[in-house]
Amino acid sequence: MSTTSLPPSPSLFRHLILDNPMTLEATRVWRRFIRSGGDTGKGVNVTAMVFVAVMYTWCLFAILRFHEDMSTLLLLLEAALLTLVVPGSMYAAVSGERERLTWDGLIMTSLSPGQIVVGKLLWRVVLILGIAALFTPPLLLCQFAVGVLNSPDGASARHEYTLSELFLAQGIVVSWGLLLAGFSLWVSTKTRRAVTTLAIITITLLSFLFLVPMLVGLFGGRSYWSAYDPPLRQLGALLLHLHPYDSIWYLSKEGAASVGYGGDQWVKNDMVRLIPWIYLGGAIACIVGAWKTLRGLEEPRVRS
Numbered sequence: 001m002s003t004t005s006l007p008p009s010p011s012l013f014r015h016l017i018l019d020n021p022m023t024l025e026a027t028r029v030w031r032r033f034i035r036s037g038g039d040t041g042k043g044v045n046v047t048a049m050v051f052v053a054v055m056y057t058w059c060l061f062a063i064l065r066f067h068e069d070m071s072t073l074l075l076l077l078e079a080a081l082l083t084l085v086v087p088g089s090m091y092a093a094v095s096g097e098r099e100r101l102t103w104d105g106l107i108m109t110s111l112s113p114g115q116i117v118v119g120k121l122l123w124r125v126v127l128i129l130g131i132a133a134l135f136t137p138p139l140l141l142c143q144f145a146v147g148v149l150n151s152p153d154g155a156s157a158r159h160e161y162t163l164s165e166l167f168l169a170q171g172i173v174v175s176w177g178l179l180l181a182g183f184s185l186w187v188s189t190k191t192r193r194a195v196t197t198l199a200i201i202t203i204t205l206l207s208f209l210f211l212v213p214m215l216v217g218l219f220g221g222r223s224y225w226s227a228y229d230p231p232l233r234q235l236g237a238l239l240l241h242l243h244p245y246d247s248i249w250y251l252s253k254e255g256a257a258s259v260g261y262g263g264d265q266w267v268k269n270d271m272v273r274l275i276p277w278i279y280l281g282g283a284i285a286c287i288v289g290a291w292k293t294l295r296g297l298e299e300p301r302v303r304s
Contacts, residue, residue, distance in 0.1 A: 016115060021111065078132070086181050089127065159253070179282045185287065209245070
């Protein structure tokens, strides 16, 4: 039986999670962050954590004091934070090992490609969920403060999102983070140097998040999708709808009102609910691609 094959289904969870030594990587990273400060230094880390705590407290106070619905700002900030943090923590996952010449020693152990992939991904997924959990209380507080405290009859006319739209937007943000993690891992398995991985990820994100919307607008593209438009214009509108920040913005009342979606078939058919699933599908495809690449890198051990 090949060493790259996975165990039967009942023991798959134990193989990938419970008996996976790679899951200890998160513990090592956290201890290094707390004790020595990692690459940035303990002083910088403490300062950043104090700053985040102060801003978080101020945000909660502002929502309660001024009865402001800051949901759109918070969701965009959460998406931006994940866009920076997730690739920044993942880009050297495999290419960094190869650059430090520790990869050969890693694949000569009994670890399978699946264990390596799960070990590299697991604590990043926890990080994504932790950031989402951090933003959830102020988002829910916006619903309470505006809907109850600001109006005598408890009306929610000033809400940027209904509760279901808020959870959908949060789902878009979390699935976007998972897509970033999967894509960053896949690119990291394809390169030999961490700086190359970082460059590829950065160029790809800048192209998708900034260059594509600029080009769509420059060449007369529109932000709504219609079956009667030429194929190129439909493609541009589709790319804009798949943009995470645009999706969050257009879900809000202000964003929807500012666009005027008269003939937008995407919105009429409520296809925005597909976006988290599209992101998750992309994440799964990237993870499978990373696993297949690691199987190829493991071939010398298998042949021996």
